[in-house]
Amino acid sequence: MAQEKEQMKETSNAQRPTPNVERSEHPTSGVERSALNVGRFLWRILDFVVAGIFIYAGVLKAIDPVQFASDIDNYKLLPWPVSVAIAFYLPWLEIFCALGLVFRFLYRGALSILSASIVVFTLATIAAKARGLDITCGCFGHASQHWSFPAHLATNLGILAGLLALLFKATRRNRLQNSV
Amino acid sequence: MKSSLVAQAVILAAFALLPAAGEAIYFRDKISWRSAIAPSEMVTVEQAREWGNTAIWVDARPDDDFANDHVPGAISLNEDRWNELLPQFLAAWTPGKKTVVYCSSLSCNASREVAHRLRKDAQLSDVFVLEGGWEAWLKKKNR
Numbered sequence: 431m432a433q434e435k436e437q438m439k440e441t442s443n444a445q446r447p448t449p450n451v452e453r454s455e456h457p458t459s460g461v462e463r464s465a466l467n468v469g470r471f472l473w474r475i476l477d478f479v480v481a482g483i484f485i486y487a488g489v490l491k492a493i494d495p496v497q498f499a500s501d502i503d504n505y506k507l508l509p510w511p512v513s514v515a516i517a518f519y520l521p522w523l524e525i526f527c528a529l530g531l532v533f534r535f536l537y538r539g540a541l542s543i544l545s546a547s548i549v550v551f552t553l554a555t556i557a558a559k560a561r562g563l564d565i566t567c568g569c570f571g572h573a574s575q576h577w578s579f580p581a582h583l584a585t586n587l588g589i590l591a592g593l594l595a596l597l598f599k600a601t602r603r604n605r606l607q608n609s610v
Numbered sequence: 611m612k613s614s615l616v617a618q619a620v621i622l623a624a625f626a627l628l629p630a631a632g633e634a635i636y637f638r639d640k641i642s643w644r645s646a647i648a649p650s651e652m653v654t655v656e657q658a659r660e661w662g663n664t665a666i667w668v669d670a671r672p673d674d675d676f677a678n679d680h681v682p683g684a685i686s687l688n689e690d691r692w693n694e695l696l697p698q699f700l701a702a703w704t705p706g707k708k709t710v711v712y713c714s715s716l717s718c719n720a721s722r723e724v725a726h727r728l729r730k731d732a733q734l735s736d737v738f739v740l741e742g743g744w745e746a747w748l749k750k751k752n753r
């Protein structure tokens with residue numbers, strides 16, 4: 431009897447949520463657990479979608495760095511040698527960061543770099559438009575050559591929204607883990 | 611991976627350097643670090659001189675600069691008056707002739723743009739950009 435009491439005491443302690451950890455991270459019921467799994471699955475899908483976009487964009491640019499250097503030069507913001515250096519470097523950075531999202535390796539670093547790069551590209555596109563330059567952004571190689579300015583902007587903002595959502599989620603999870 | 615966000619970003623940035631350096635070596639003959647023109651589309655003053663009468667010179671600088679001085683026999687063709695000047699150039703051009711386009715200096719873009727338009731709009735082949743432009747010509751004209 432005393433042993434049974436002790437067992438019950440242990441069970442109730444185990445089920446009690448840790449004060450610093452959200453309840454959703456430790457679901458008690460099957461419904462909560464499956465809802466959590468669906469949530470995790472959707473976040474993972476978003477990881478793959480964003481990673482796929484950057485791998486596609488990165489590979490297109492990596493196989494034709496000459497064209498990409500020319501696209502960067504069209505913005506008339508940077509000297510030619512800098513455009514060349516970026517044309518060689520940026521596609522690989524995008525590919526590595528995208529792989530970071532897929533394999534959850536250096537995850538938050540990858541998200542921050544991709545967010546920063548999309549912000550820079552968006553600002554450069556807006557600046558080019560404001561100066562009346564009719565240019566191709568070069569973001570997706572020749573595939574984006576005939577995109578209109580609103581299409582560029584909408585695509586970039588959509589990707590940025592996905593990245594920021596993932597970054598917010600990852601930062602929150604990291605804080606929770608650190609607080610336990 | 612519990613390293614800080616900045617450390618993670620630095621590691622990724624460092625990883626990307628390696629394939630980028632490899633690609634830069636692989637493409638070294640297809641892209642120039644000094645100018646936006648591919649090495650195969652550039653010509654030096656010495657090379658262009660050797661072509662003699664088989665080359666036609668095109669001055670892509672503004673009209674005032676052309677009026678001041680230009681390469682002997684050069685034809686003015688700039689983007690400001692493209693539609694007006696192109697027929698004059700085409701009248702002087704004959705098939706088989708190489709076209710050498712120049713602008714002020716190494717850093718100017720006009721020769722590159724004009725050469726690009728001659729290839730694209732006028733469908734000409736054998737269009738070259740003079741390395742160093744008018745400045746290089748001046749330095750070497752008396753040698």
